[in-house]
Amino acid sequence: MRGLMYQLKSVWKDKFCIMSFLLPIIVALTLNFIGGIDLSPVSEFHFGVLENDLSAETVSWLERYGSVAVYESQEELITAINEPSTNMIGVKADGRSIQTMVSGDELDLFRQTADTLPSLYMGRENAKQISLTVLKRPDMMAGLQNIFIAMTLIVAMFMGCTFNAMNMISEKENGIDLVNQILPMTQSGYVMQKISVGFTGGCLSAVLTACCYFRLPVKHAILMLTLIILSAFTAALIGLFIGKFSESLMEGVVYIKIIMIIFMAVPLVSYLLGARGLISVFCYFVPSSASFEGIMNLADSNKPVIAKDIFILAAHGIIWFLLYLLISKWQKKHA
Template identity: 45%
Template structure:
């Protein structure tokens, strides 16, 4: 390893604004998630009711407060304006003799519309609930799933930093003519690839490790599996940057490839995790995408469920296969040029 050349590559990071943004953005998002860790996202699903001041019976108002947020308005006009406001999804509730009636704008979300339509009947039948014994089963907070998804997306983005740097740095060297200078220097192709791979790998590893330190709370026994997961995933991301640089003829094309690969790294694993049952044949096929193993492994760590043996083995196999494929492609291109 030529350490002077490696220092030069590290200095190039400071000139690459996209690389710096990719490195710092996950850390900033991790800080935000850490600060908002006590936020209960389930409150967004709580119904919002609007009533007129001194219109409903106290029993009806108390019943509404048990099932959602209640806001009292002075006039019917202000209540109707609140109901028509799309951002609030407020259901208007007025007295109707011994019962209640609901008013809505007509363009609400399906959940809000169904709640408004059933509300008068639910209030009329409220006495039937006293005949039955209701037992609430304990469950985790509703917001845990959303928080874990945000953390995992942030972690995968941090690991992707190596891909961004390697691709942008090599493409910039192509356009600036530095790549031609490297060809006449005593620098072998293998050493050049190793330098690029090392810088991207270190950047992705450090970014992901700092992000994990900020927004993940793990036990001592989970630290080693997390570190292995980060190392393997960062290596694959750095290697993908070399592939992108090899197939990109211009900076704009490289940026387009980076965005496509990043979407491929992030979007499919989320859909696979939410839609496909764990342990099924279809879920097993999703391991053909390396980021799926990273995604599943991080979710296991956050949920505290199961070991990461399968995920680490899949990532190690991906590292070997993609590295051998890159070596074969590089040898094939070298032979075609000679």
């Protein structure tokens, strides 16, 4: 126990580990803050018009749907439409109607909007008389934010990987691993001590991150805690592997970055692509896929079912642990 305390002390003095610990918490706080800001400019349309072309009434009508920018010449308007970072729709007068212009490379949403805009213009008088029922949506950015927070939690949970790897690599660099070999400490004792370092850090970071963002009912909170514990344990084990096989700090940092990219990219891409069947099975080989799925279920649904994810994470924990013990035994035999 005392040994563990000094190990933790050594890790807490490492600026890299402190930064890795705090980063998810800062991101979670930021996301919480962003939730209160009106981001409507992101979802409104952008129109470009020529000076003195459309009537004031038409421009006001366009401003109901989004922002309107006025350009002096046709060339300027076309340049603005073709500007890659925006999806501007050009609008010109066409007798009593309007005509629209697009660059041709925008998403279907904007192309279809441009195609239907003249029709909306013709029916604008009827639209004024229609009755509207607007239902309240609690989180405007909920879908997008949930993905962000799930990614942030993944980073926090798998922080233990960084802690362990950096701790073991530092020991190698300082020659302490040689000292460890002549200490009266069993192999399993060493492994448990190292796992505890990463596990503690990862759990703490993830719990604080979750508390910064989520307000879950008790039952869901327990499920979230289970996810965090299992993920942090697996991450700590993976950190052991990185620490064992890295020859230098540089190598270790590269491995950590590759692991973190895989942990973040695989669940995100499979979620966005809607991976099914065999592909989703392969995705579960990366432990963060199960964690991500579990977090999204807890965030989105009133009755989350995450038993499968918990089972997968538990399996990961057991398999990685056994693998590490096997490799250590084999290395000792053939040393």
